Amino acid sequence: MAKVKTGLSKKLLTRVLSVYFILTLIVTVGQILTEYLNAKNHIQSELQTLKNTFSTSLTRAIWELNTPQAVSIAEGLMELPIVEGVQIRDENGNFIADIGRTDDQPMSKVTSGVMRDHKGGTFGYSFPLIFEFSGRTSQVGDVTLYSSVDVIIGRIEVGIFFLVGNAFIKTAFLIFLFLNAFRRMLTNPLEELTEQIGNFDINHLEQSKLRVRIEDDNELKVLQSSYNQLIDDLINFQDRLNQTQGELKTANEQLDEQNLYLEQEVAKKTASLSQIMLDLERQKDELMQNQHELKQENETRRQVEEQLRKSNTELAESMETLEMAKDQLLESERMASLGGLVAGIAHDVNTPLGVGVTAASFLEDRIKHLRQSFEDKSLTSGNMNSFLDEAEQTTTLLMSNLNRASELVASFKQVAVDQTSEAERDFDLKEYLEEVIQSLAPNLKKTRHQIHIDCPENLQIRCAPGVIAQIFTNMVMNSVIHGFEDKKQGQIDIRISQDDENVLVDYKDNGKGLTEEQLNKLFEAFFTTKRGKGGSGLGTHIMYNLVTQTLKGQIEADSKPGEGLHYQIRFPAKKPA
Template sequence: MKATNLSRTLLTRVLSFYFVLTFLVTCVQIGAEYVNTKDNIKKELLTIERTFSSSLTRAVWELNTQQAVDIAQGLVDIPTIKGIRVTDENNQVITQLGEVSNSTEYQLLNENDGYLHINSTSDGLFGHSFSLIFEFSGRTTKVGSVTLLSSNQVIFDRIEVGIYFLIGNAMVKTAALVFLFTIAFNKLLTNPLNELTEQINQFDVDDPEASKLHIINYENNELSVLQDSYNNLISELVRHKEELASAQLEVMSTNNKLDEQNLILEQEVARKTSSLSNTMLKMETQQRELLEQQTQLKAENLRRSNTEKTLTQTNKELKNSITELNKAQERLLEAEKMALLGSLSAEVTHEVNTPIGVSITSTSYLSDLLSFLKNDIQENKLSKKGLESFVEKAEQSLELQLNNLNRASDLISSYKQVAVDQTSDKIRQIDLVKYTHEIVNSLTPKIKKTNHVININCAEAVEVYCHAGAISQIFTNLIINSLKHGLENVDHGEINIEISKQNNTIHIRFSDNGIGVPEEQLDHIFEPFYTTKSGEGGTGLGTHIIHGLVVDTLNGKIEASSPEGQGLTFDISFDNMQ
């Protein structure tokens, strides 16, 4: 099967996400430009109203139709206005110019600012309507109304250059990012991996020492760790090969000494046989028996020699196998712990993105409010109502930012302490109840996906001097074990953690209301690699890690029980180390 290029795969996924994000952000920016420009046009229509309403009112009041038509013609010549309609007090059309027809229907959306929704065969029209009020002798009379119309084409003409700039900016940044990522991936991943693979393929069985990896890598990363591990394996192979050669020399020396002893024995037997043959005839029979015994002794010596050699070799191979197995088990346990921590890191990062994204959005909204306030101040249009509205919205925005940033800070703080402890063997004093809450908070991304509840019960604070990292790993594995196994098919699960202290002994009772564990499986629950989900990604190391941390690290005891229909319970006890 053709191998997949890891660098290309990672680059493709990262850039795909960036392309989608850049496209969405650019669309949002274009939409914002459109809305902002449309609002500016509406403000221009209001300015035109304040400028020409008095002259149009007098022309309509004096029934000077020609003057009203001239004013309307002048307004239509303004680029912002695409059409105008002037009616009298009986709603009879005095004049209409531009993109206006009798079939056009108008619907007033907001009586305060006169904004219109227009149903017309001409798409993209919007406008502003206002009444013509004439004041005479302290009395006001409506003499008519005016409708000013604009269109989306005006908006597009204004933001056309901005749209091109946004698209060009996104394309330039995307091209630069593709170039930089390509260089970085080739330098940091593809080239070192190719060099590593080439040197491994040149492995020489007869001279392992010359097959060690020698890669020029100035950064201490995973490739450096892989190189060191491979070279250590080669060193171990060379050392075992030398020990085997030494053992073979010892066996050959022993066989030579045994041959010399056999030769001496044969000479002694021959001498005694020769002297006794002249003395008495009966000794001939004894001599033959002695020769037979000698033959049997040689065979027995040879058999014992072969057996000793076999046992020696088997014993050495067994010791090496046990050593390698212990090392592999330690590496596997450490990998399981780090995999769990890596999973938590990814989910905490995803969880933190939400409040930070809300804070960024709120900050952008506050920036827009400040821009509008600045424009109103510069145009001397700032009112008390507008200022109060700004203050109210700004307070809401700041409160939203503060709440979300505090939420992100709490989640990062809890995860930071738990992550540091899980990678450290440091012994320190902790408040066990408070620390347990921090561990549960760090697991919030996993818990929030379910309807389960975690209850921590303790009458008072429990100060304990112990391995904080062991406590963190124990609770993390227990909670994840319950979520993955015990509460997998439970809609509303419950996990109870009870903590107590008697004299110098800490007692922890961890239980859930899940499906529990059958009695025949409960006896194997702490065995390594024992899992009921071997085909679904289970490693069978979770409870084994818990048992090792409680017994070996904390010098404590752990027992598991699962009454039928009552879930699974772990009872843990250990002594304060201070």
């Protein structure tokens, strides 16, 4: 019998120990990583604690322009074991001290304490230096304290050696324990069973039974009993086989007699089959003729199907052309809305900018006269006080108008960017809606229409803001253009509430309203009451698609002639994936 190259017990032991070794390695590495991270957190905490120790003295030194004292403090910090580098910058970003292992810093000011990782295995804690004087605060510079991985390794080196040694000792003891247990309980009994099974003799079945001493009542003992039972069954099978062979011999004799009878019957049936074959040949000719007729009919149908397929292709191309035209019209409507915003904002921004230019020119002229008086040595206290009063009034006027222009541009910029972008973000609905209404101010300032917004504070939603801007812009402009066509002073009420996970929008105006026929076609594409007067008929259609498809919500409209238009919109506050 061939010898086994790799025993079952050895494979089992190898796999068990491999799994244990891998688990031990993973746990050890995890413990080392935990030690490393804890040590790094402690060092970072110590760097942050150092801020309270020396920031006051260092801030005063920089405020008093005492550079040697600042450098001395930096050198003192370098004496600490955890500090491997110190950078001190003034308020202009210039280095006062750059000692030890440091890295490049961004040019922007450090406004709050921040921890950063740097190349070369270093990390640093940066924080601003704030000086308080007469109740006012001023940032005089910033400081960055550096430490490195070497400091962390130095702290946890003993712990690492202990973890590795502990894992090695446990693994060695487990290997020794498993080797002895596997040899006594599995390897030796399996070798005896294999040797006795190899001595199996078919002619001496009783002597081929297994006789191995197994102390425990385990699977090997069950295997021995099952093998011995198999030998007993084999002995019984041999006895039955001999008996069956005698019965088979008698059955063969009876079979010979039956075969002779069957040959005679076959001769009779052969004559009948010949006649049947002739009938089948005739039926075959008839089927061939029918098949030829069916082939001609299928060819005719194939030609008809080919013509239908061409017609379907042409129809599909026409549908694609229509879809592209529809998408272009929708995009044109969106860009037309954005163009209207641009024109209105540009006109409103020109007014405060013109006032600002005039004020700046006046201030420039007054400064020239003041400089001339100073150079001529004719400057008096009265002239100086007059100049200061005029300069204060001029700068106040200049700042107020520039702030007004900045607010208009910022509001338009946010709304315009959102209308041309489909990026989703979290935003406050009330603040954003106020920005949208602000961007529509140029279209409303020549009218006496009023817009009232009732929205909860801090109502956060997540979607593409341009969708919200487009919906409310279309509703407001539809009310102004269509609803208030014959009305000098219109009223728009927008009430917003939240119901569980949904946002509810209730929009009403007191315009001229719609008839039942117009209301039924309100959301249809290209339906407008201003046909030939600039109306495209896509505004409400875009609103419907944005609410139902983009926001996954619902929109309903209700109106009667003379009672205004009422929209009810519901959509999820967090857009579903």
